[in-house]
Amino acid sequence: MATALQPSNLLFALLGSVLGTLVGVLPGLGPAAAMAILIPLTYEIGPVPAIIMLSAIYYGTQYGGTITSVLVNVPGESTTVVTCLDGHPLAKQGRAGAALGIAAIGSLFAGIVGTLALMVVAVPLSALALRFGPVEMFALLVLGLTLVASFRGRSVLPAIAMTLLGLMLGLVGLDPVQGVPRFTFGAPNLFDGVQLVPVVMGLFGVGELLSSLQRRPVKPMTTRLNSLLPTRPEARLATRAIGRGTGVGFALGLVPGMAGIVPTFVAYALEKRLSRHPERFGHGALEGVATVEAANNAHAQASMVPLLTLGIPGTATLAVMMGAFMINGVTPGPFLFRDHPDLVWAVIASFLVGNVILFVLNFPLVGIWAQVLRIPQRYLQAGILLFCVIGAYSLRQSGFDVLTMLVFGLLGFVLKQLDWSAVPLVIAVILGPLIERSLRAALSLSDGDIAVFVTTPISAALLVLTAFVLLWALRGLFRPSRPARPVLRP
Numbered sequence: 170m171a172t173a174l175q176p177s178n179l180l181f182a183l184l185g186s187v188l189g190t191l192v193g194v195l196p197g198l199g200p201a202a203a204m205a206i207l208i209p210l211t212y213e214i215g216p217v218p219a220i221i222m223l224s225a226i227y228y229g230t231q232y233g234g235t236i237t238s239v240l241v242n243v244p245g246e247s248t249t250v251v252t253c254l255d256g257h258p259l260a261k262q263g264r265a266g267a268a269l270g271i272a273a274i275g276s277l278f279a280g281i282v283g284t285l286a287l288m289v290v291a292v293p294l295s296a297l298a299l300r301f302g303p304v305e306m307f308a309l310l311v312l313g314l315t316l317v318a319s320f321r322g323r324s325v326l327p328a329i330a331m332t333l334l335g336l337m338l339g340l341v342g343l344d345p346v347q348g349v350p351r352f353t354f355g356a357p358n359l360f361d362g363v364q365l366v367p368v369v370m371g372l373f374g375v376g377e378l379l380s381s382l383q384r385r386p387v388k389p390m391t392t393r394l395n396s397l398l399p400t401r402p403e404a405r406l407a408t409r410a411i412g413r414g415t416g417v418g419f420a421l422g423l424v425p426g427m428a429g430i431v432p433t434f435v436a437y438a439l440e441k442r443l444s445r446h447p448e449r450f451g452h453g454a455l456e457g458v459a460t461v462e463a464a465n466n467a468h469a470q471a472s473m474v475p476l477l478t479l480g481i482p483g484t485a486t487l488a489v490m491m492g493a494f495m496i497n498g499v500t501p502g503p504f505l506f507r508d509h510p511d512l513v514w515a516v517i518a519s520f521l522v523g524n525v526i527l528f529v530l531n532f533p534l535v536g537i538w539a540q541v542l543r544i545p546q547r548y549l550q551a552g553i554l555l556f557c558v559i560g561a562y563s564l565r566q567s568g569f570d571v572l573t574m575l576v577f578g579l580l581g582f583v584l585k586q587l588d589w590s591a592v593p594l595v596i597a598v599i600l601g602p603l604i605e606r607s608l609r610a611a612l613s614l615s616d617g618d619i620a621v622f623v624t625t626p627i628s629a630a631l632l633v634l635t636a637f638v639l640l641w642a643l644r645g646l647f648r649p650s651r652p653a654r655p656v657l658r659p
Contacts, residue, residue: 172515172529173522174367178218184219184518185222186526189229193249194237195549200230201485202373206495206556208366209563218496220516223490223628225523228280228469232531233460235272238264246410249465249540251433252629262453267399269368271407272462279415279463280524283470286419288517291506294478300502303610304621312605313481315635318593319642327589335594338363339601346609360567365492365573367561370593374557375574376548376581403455410440410456414463422471424483434491434510436464470520476501477513480603495599 172178192203204223211219239256251286252272261267301309318328320650340351344360353359399407414436421432441450450457475481482488482503494501505513561574584591615621623629 170518170521172217173221176517178221178515179522181214181222182225182523183219183439183526185225186229186523186530188222189226190233190527190530192226193230193233193235199377199486200227201372201489202553203230204486204489204493204611205366205369205374206491206497206553206560208369209560211493211497214493216499216514217512219493219497220490220512221519221523223238223493224473224516225526227468227486227490228387228523229522229527231462231465231469232527235269235276235530238266239272239327239458242642245405246269246525249433249436249461250430251461252458252465253329254437255454255587258453259455259458260450264453264455265456267403268458270532271399271403271459273528273600275407275411275414275463276277276410276466276531277528278526279418279466280470280527281521282415283326283419283467284517284520284524286518287470287474290423290474291478291517295476295503295506299438299477301503301508301627302625303607303614304625304628307604307607307611307630308622308628308635309479310481310600310607312631312638313479313483313637314523314597314604315598315638317483317596323558325642327587331589331591332585333422334595335597336601336604338368339598340605345602345606349543358567358610362572362602364565364573365595366496366586367570368598369485369492369595370557370561370579371574371577372511372581372595375578377586378553378557379582381546381550381576381587399455406456407459410460411463411609412445413439415467417460418464418467419471422468422573423474427512432468433461436460466524477505477517478503480505482596482632488592488595520599557635611620 173182176606188203188207189200192200204226206332207226214222223330226247231249234535235252235256236388238249238252239260256268256272259265285482286295298309314332321323339354339362341359344358345347350360398404417436418432421435437450437457437460440456444450444454444456446454472483472487476487476533480491480500499509499512544595555577557574558571561571562568581591611621612619621628622632645651
């Protein structure tokens with residue numbers, strides 16, 4: 170906490186909170202793109218302030234996305250989609266201030282409780298993972314990659330295809346054992362592999378920018394903000410809703426690959442089921458906003474557990490954050506708490522500081538953030554493209570990185586049109602080299618005997634679980650399609 174409260178780290182926590190809220194208010198940009206644009210800056214400021222800033226951007230977007238959801242019925246982030254169900258009806262009733270106020274209070278509570286629970290859970294998980302050898306780490310990483318690809322809803326096959334493409338891209342470069350180029354096609358720029366930052370900036374920055382050109386601009390805000398505090402009966406209902414939403418969000422956030430929108434839907438459905446007046450939901454129930462925002466922020470804190478303790482990023486945003494760790498010479502995983510305790514605990518302590526900063530920024534100053542919606546989108550789009558080009562070029566002062574970013578930007582745009590997720594691709598690019606390293610080490614220790622992966626109980630159990638998850642995700646493909654019922658017409 171002393172490190173997190175240093176003036177320089179506080180400054181970067183404040184900067185990340187401001188940028189995160191701004192990104193959340195601007196529909197369509199997303200934390201992954203914003204963090205990818207800022208990764209080149211982390212070379213100069215050091216790992217601790219860099220990760221503190223990127224973390225503040227990550228959970229800051231959860232706060233900012235609520236503003237557009239309530240005021241103009243446009244989710245700033247995918248995780249705030251459910252907030253629109255009751256948030257915007259409240260705004261139409263003149264209760265926008267109360268909706269945004271209870272959202273900020275719920276977010277603060279969930280963020281602090283989620284961080285404290287992270288402190289409790291992280292150490293035992295990290296200690297358990299320290300007992301893993303190359304065999305167990307290979308099985309664990311394969312399970313994590315399978316979980317990420319499996320939680321894609323109906324688009325499981327596209328997710329598997331993107332995962333395989335990411336693994337192929339992760340093999341580009343010099344062979345780590347023999348030192349010979351592979352899959353470089355004679356291009357010296359590929360000897361170091363496909364750079365993560367241009368890939369992420371292209372997929373989530375340029376790709377999102379191209380997609381935004383097809384969308385209609387957001388209508389300016391016309392709603393006036395009133396009192397930010399709920400009434401006493403509403404406060405009692407919202408308090409219980411915040412507690413339940415925090416529990417649901419944190420529990421589901423521990424599962425790698427669980428999209429942030431899932432806990433919000435689960436928390437909302439639970440709250441509606443337990444309510445004495447479920448008919449109010451969808452028409453302006455303040456507890457509906459409270460439980461969704463609590464689940465949203467608790468999930469953001471809990472999703473850091475697999476990243477910090479096991480080295481498995483479950484979302485695109487966490488994949489970018491893992492890239493920032495690795496660029497600064499720190500690899501998230503079981504050895505993080507042992508080898509870099511000063512860094513990891515300072516970052517975790519900054520979560521508490523950042524959530525307080527975000528509450529101060531969003532509770533009394535929410536009206537100022539709402540004015541950002543009046544900025545013409547064409548100016549924002551031009552600025553985002555400029556930052557992407559500068560960021561990609563500044564990595565190695567190479568035009569090849571800018572070209573890589575543009576190529577993956579076109580790929581990201583195509584994936585958006587196909588409604589395919591780019592998240593498995595990015596995570597496979599990161600985990601691919603780690604999986605290869607564990608695989609080679611395990612085969613080297615066993616003299617090439619592939620049976621070594623089923624001789625240890627932990628590895629065998631993880632691989633069986635991987636197969637179960639994959640089969641469960643593919644179960645819909647093997648079901649015979651039911652014939653459509655004939656339509657009876659009078």
